[in-house]
Amino acid sequence: MIENFDKEKCLDIYRLLKMSRRFEQKTLELGGQGEILGSLHVGVGQEAVHVGIALALKKGDIAFRTHRDSGQMVAEGIEPKYLFAELMGKINGYCKGLGGSMHLPGISGVLGVNVPMASGAALAFKIRNEKRVAVGQYGDGASNLGPLHEAMNMAAIWKLPAVFICENNGYAVTTSIKYSSLLKNLSDRGKAWGIPGETVDGMDVMAVYKAASRLIERARSGEGPAILECKTYRFEDHSKSTANLVLSYRSKDEIAEWMEKDPISRWSGRLLNEKICTQDEIDKIDETVEKDIEEAVEFAKNSPLPEPEDAFKYMYATKIEGIPQKGW
Amino acid sequence: MREIRYLKAVSETIEAEMEKDPSIFYMGEDVRYALKGIPRGFIDKFGPERIIDTPISEAGFVGIATGAAVQGMRPIVEFQISMFCFLAYDEIVNQAQKMYYMSGAQMKVPVTYIVPLNFGSIAGQHSDSPHSFMMHGLIKTIMPSNGYDAKGLVLSAIRDDDPVIVFLPAGITGRKGEVPEEQYTIPIGVGEIKREGSDITVVATGRLVPKALEAAENLAKEGISLEVYDPRTLFPFDKPLLKKSVQKTGKAIIMDDSTRTCGFAAEVAAFLSDECFATLKAPVKRITRADVPVPFSLALEKLVVPEGVKELTEAVYDILKK
Numbered sequence: 121m122i123e124n125f126d127k128e129k130c131l132d133i134y135r136l137l138k139m140s141r142r143f144e145q146k147t148l149e150l151g152g153q154g155e156i157l158g159s160l161h162v163g164v165g166q167e168a169v170h171v172g173i174a175l176a177l178k179k180g181d182i183a184f185r186t187h188r189d190s191g192q193m194v195a196e197g198i199e200p201k202y203l204f205a206e207l208m209g210k211i212n213g214y215c216k217g218l219g220g221s222m223h224l225p226g227i228s229g230v231l232g233v234n235v236p237m238a239s240g241a242a243l244a245f246k247i248r249n250e251k252r253v254a255v256g257q258y259g260d261g262a263s264n265l266g267p268l269h270e271a272m273n274m275a276a277i278w279k280l281p282a283v284f285i286c287e288n289n290g291y292a293v294t295t296s297i298k299y300s301s302l303l304k305n306l307s308d309r310g311k312a313w314g315i316p317g318e319t320v321d322g323m324d325v326m327a328v329y330k331a332a333s334r335l336i337e338r339a340r341s342g343e344g345p346a347i348l349e350c351k352t353y354r355f356e357d358h359s360k361s362t363a364n365l366v367l368s369y370r371s372k373d374e375i376a377e378w379m380e381k382d383p384i385s386r387w388s389g390r391l392l393n394e395k396i397c398t399q400d401e402i403d404k405i406d407e408t409v410e411k412d413i414e415e416a417v418e419f420a421k422n423s424p425l426p427e428p429e430d431a432f433k434y435m436y437a438t439k440i441e442g443i444p445q446k447g448w
Numbered sequence: 449m450r451e452i453r454y455l456k457a458v459s460e461t462i463e464a465e466m467e468k469d470p471s472i473f474y475m476g477e478d479v480r481y482a483l484k485g486i487p488r489g490f491i492d493k494f495g496p497e498r499i500i501d502t503p504i505s506e507a508g509f510v511g512i513a514t515g516a517a518v519q520g521m522r523p524i525v526e527f528q529i530s531m532f533c534f535l536a537y538d539e540i541v542n543q544a545q546k547m548y549y550m551s552g553a554q555m556k557v558p559v560t561y562i563v564p565l566n567f568g569s570i571a572g573q574h575s576d577s578p579h580s581f582m583m584h585g586l587i588k589t590i591m592p593s594n595g596y597d598a599k600g601l602v603l604s605a606i607r608d609d610d611p612v613i614v615f616l617p618a619g620i621t622g623r624k625g626e627v628p629e630e631q632y633t634i635p636i637g638v639g640e641i642k643r644e645g646s647d648i649t650v651v652a653t654g655r656l657v658p659k660a661l662e663a664a665e666n667l668a669k670e671g672i673s674l675e676v677y678d679p680r681t682l683f684p685f686d687k688p689l690l691k692k693s694v695q696k697t698g699k700a701i702i703m704d705d706s707t708r709t710c711g712f713a714a715e716v717a718a719f720l721s722d723e724c725f726a727t728l729k730a731p732v733k734r735i736t737r738a739d740v741p742v743p744f745s746l747a748l749e750k751l752v753v754p755e756g757v758k759e760l761t762e763a764v765y766d767i768l769k770k
Contacts, residue, residue, distance in 0.1 A: 184515070215552030223550040233543055236508050240515020247473060247497055247521065254515070267539065270508025277503070434553040435586075437609035440637045443684045444586070 122396065123326060130396050131405060133171060133325060137384045138409045140167045140191030143200050146413050147190070147207055147221070151360050155421070156207045158220055163188040165355035168383035169287050171195045172328025172350075173255060176336050182241055183255040184234035186262070186287065187222040188354070200413065204420035211430070212423040218434060232262030235284055236271035242280035242345070253281045253339045255332075261292020263306050269313075272345070276313040279344035283335045286349040287322065293358045294369040307349035315345050322350030323381040353378035449626040455485045457595035457627045458562075458616065461603045462486065462524060464631050466494060469522065472606065473498040475509055476526030476562075484526060484564050485621075510536035510561075514544045517557045522606060526562045530615070531576045533563055541585030544611040560605045561613040564621070565654070565705075575742035575753075579653075580706035582613045583683040583715065588636055590681050591615040593657035595625045597680050600634030608636060617654035617705075639686030641693065645675035648764060649693040651702040651716055652676060652756075659756025660703060666757070667764060674764065682712055690716070691723055698729035701763050703754060708736045730767050735759045 122130055144162035151160050163170060170192030173183060177196065185192055194200050198214070206213030207221050214224055222229030228237065238256025245252040258268060263286055275282045286306050290297055303309065310317025318335070320327045328350055335346045355375070357363035391397050435444040452460075466472045474487050474494075480501050482488040491499045502509040506527070513523035527533050533540065544557045566574050582589045588610055592598035598616070605612035642657060643664050652660035657678045664674035677693050679685035694700050700720055702713040713734040720732050738752045754760075 182519075213552070215550060215554070218552045219550040223546075225551040225554050228543065230538060230542060233511055233539065236511025236539070237515035237518065237543070239508075240512035240517070241519045242515075243512055244516040244519035244521045247516075267505075267507035267511050270503070270505035271512055273503060274505060274508055274512060278500075434549050436588075437548050437553070437556045437558075438636075440588070440684055442637065442687055 122390070122394065123330065127396055130391055131401060133175065134384075134388055134391065134402065135405050135409060136171045136174065136195040137167045137325065137387055138406060139200070139412065140170050140195050141384060142409050142413050143194045143203070144191045146417060147204070148356070148360065150204070150207070150417070157209065160221055160360040161188045161358065162356050163191045163354065165378065165383070166287055166289060166322070166352045167191060168325040168387075169285070169322045169328050169350045169352050172325045173257070173285060173332050175329045176332035177255065178336075180250070180252040181255065181336065182252070183226060183257060184238040184241070185227050185257045186231055186234065186259055187227055187229050188259070188287070189227065189257060190221060190224065193224065199416070201416035201419040204416050205423045208420050208423070209425065210420060210423035211426040212419070216430065216434070217426045232258050232265030232268040234258065235268040238284070239271040239275040239280055239282050242275060242282035243278065245281055246278070251340055253283060253336045255283050255285055255336070257285045257287060259292065260286065260288040260290060260297040260306060261295065261300070263309070264300055272315070272347070273313050275345040276315045279342065281339040281342070282345040283332065283339050284345060284347045285332065286347065287352055288349050289352050289354045291354070291358070291369065293362060294367055296369070305349060307347050310347040315347065317347040317349065319349040319351060322352030323383045323386065325383055325387055353381075355379060449628060451624045452595060452627050453621070454595035454598055454623050454625065455616070455621040457599040458602050459486050459488060461599045461631060462606070463490065463493070465603060465606050466490070466498065471520060472522045472524060473500055473516075474524045474526065475500040475502055475513060477502055477504060477528045479526055484528060486526065486562065506532050506535035507539050510539040511543065513559050514539065514547065514557055517544070517559045518547065518555045522558045522560075524560045524562060524606065527564070529574055530563045530565045530578055531573055533561065533578055533613075534581070537581070537585070540582070540587060540611065540613070545585055545587055548610065556609045557611050558609045559611045560602070561611065562616065563613060564616045565618045571744035572741045577705040577707075577737060579615050579682055580711045580715075583712065584710065587683065588612040588681070589615070589683040590636065591617060591654040592680055593617070593620065593654055593678050594623070595627045597634060597640070599627055600632050601636065601680060603631060604633045604636050607633065612636065615654065619655045620658060623658075634680070637681045637684045637686060639677060639679040639681070639689045641675060641689070642678045643674065643676040645673035645697070647673045647697060648699040648701060648767060649675045649677055649690070649697045650760065651690065651700060651713075652678060653682060653704045653712060656703045656705065656754070656756050660760060663757045663760040663764070667761065672764060672768065685716065687719060687723070690719070694720060694724045695727045698727055699767055700728070701733045701735065701760065701767070703735040703756065703760055705737050705753065708734065708739050711736050733763045733767060735763060
């Protein structure tokens with residue numbers, strides 16, 4: 121047992137961590153092969169945050185994530201085959217090929233504005249008297265965006281059932297948070313809105329889970345929102361395209377130091393140390409994950425492309441004659 | 449039929465729909481005290497849970513409305529000053545409007561934005577006409593020119609499953625007119641011929657519709673027959689109805705308060721060139737806001753913002769070479 125998790129659940133946490141990572145790594149691989157077009161912002165290294173949040177959410181809760189959190193969608197139980205298909209622009213994609221990696225439901229490619237979205241969902245829950253919680257995720261970079269601050273203030277004054285989770289991976293593309301904020305801990309910003317703020321080790325899935333879970337339950341009980349900062353790191357570059365530029369904003373030593381804290385080997389190491397499972401059992405999970413990922417990729421590859429006319433099918437939920445217009 | 453003020457027509461349709469549909473809430477700055485005159489007395493009936501005063505945080509509360517809408521609510525968001533919607537442009541155009549499309553038709557955003565327009569010696573940042581910006585963002589955009597249309601169109605906006613923005617033109621929202629007591633809808637995208645005529649089609653929007661009707665009345669005495677087309681919905685405007693009218697008259701003047709460049713009138717003129725070229729007997733004329741900010745002094749404003757009757761009459765004479 122670790123916390124309230126029995127052996128089976130502990131192994132499942134390992135599976136989710138691995139699944140999130142392999143999903144993200146696979147997208148990069150497929151990107152390199154030209155199977156996935158456009159940009160990719162992978163969360164490799166940030167799995168403890170993604171799985172920790174996914175574990176803390178209860179049925180009916182909702183997370184508004186960033187474009188680096190597709191791995192979290194996998195951990196939340198969304199089938200990777202539909203995500204791969206979306207990233208390949210296929211008709212069976214999660215958004216029928218209309219969104220792509222930066223615009224999956226609950227993800228905004230305009231970073232930070234999913235905090236107002238999450239606050240709005242929380243407002244809906246509160247008005248309807250539902251015991252649900254909305255999580256709004258953002259990075260250290262988006263922590264400086266105006267609408268994010270506006271929404272956190274409103275969530276605070278209205279005591280909305282929301283938790284704001286900052287995935288502080290240290291960099292907004294190339295800009296260090298040490299440059300763009302004087303604060304050591306971004307959770308201190310909670311003081312500005314009169315709400316609690318906590319900082320945890322974002323490379324430790326249990327630490328994230330415990331803090332997120334406590335703050336989510338606090339919000340559910342009507343005590344209002346809180347900020348949880350998870351200090352983490354992205355092992356890959358900002359995006360597929362910035363990786364090609366080979367920029368030197370992070371030192372090799374720094375990257376190596378954070379990779380020592382790898383959230384997956386840390387969790388498996390703990391399971392082995394505490395004799396919760398054997399290496400064999402972990403290897404078996406790795407095999408299953410590989411198989412699941414391969415099957416999902418196969419599904420996506422075999423999916424048909426949308427018909428070009430589909431570009432005009434889903435513009436409005438309430439249809440009106442004459443719109444949308446075509447361009448020629 | 450009873451006569452009530454334009455703003456009262458807007459107010460009562462929202463009130464009646466809120467009584468019926470608990471998913472509607474009304475949000476904005478100073479709405480508890482109905483500073484802009486719409487949710488008057490709502491706070492006593494619906495309470496602070498549904499009549500929500502916001503801090504000065506346009507981008508934030510428009511984003512919150514989107515999040516609530518995605519979770520099944522039907523928010524009505526009021527902007528205290530029309531230009532404040534610029535503060536939330538990303539939230540409206542890049543988030544709320546695109547959400548349904550980007551999500552592959554999974555996330556609906558049934559929000560209604562209520563934007564009272566301003567004019568008259570308040571200048572620059574307080575006297576713009578942002579409706580063409582919203583059209584450009586492909587937001588369903590409504591600008592009713594009387595209380596009857598306002599009541600029916602606002603109800604359609606609330607019941608629509610997409611974001612809809614409603615501009616209430618200053619200067620006419622205090623006017624009285626016949627409005628039925630019962631609830632009714634006017635479909636979005638359907639215009640109306642407010643006066644039939646045979647010489648020139650006048651396309652007028654919002655506050656300029658009564659001006660066009662006044663000019664038409666005056667000119668009728670001189671034997672000039674104007675047909676006044678009120679699109680009521682600016683995006684999408686009623687193209688078949690306009691086409692039919694211009695095919696009949698062969699001439700068109702468009703009068704609108706948005707800027708000359710990329711304004712509503714520019715879009716209508718482009719449509720007429722595309723679809724009615726063969727039937728046009730004269731160049732299409734546009735009467736618009738000039739491409740400068742609205743100046744403070746009324747002495748200056750009169751050359752920037754059309755008064756309506758004067759400019760239209762001159763344009764008519766010019767087209768008819770009188």
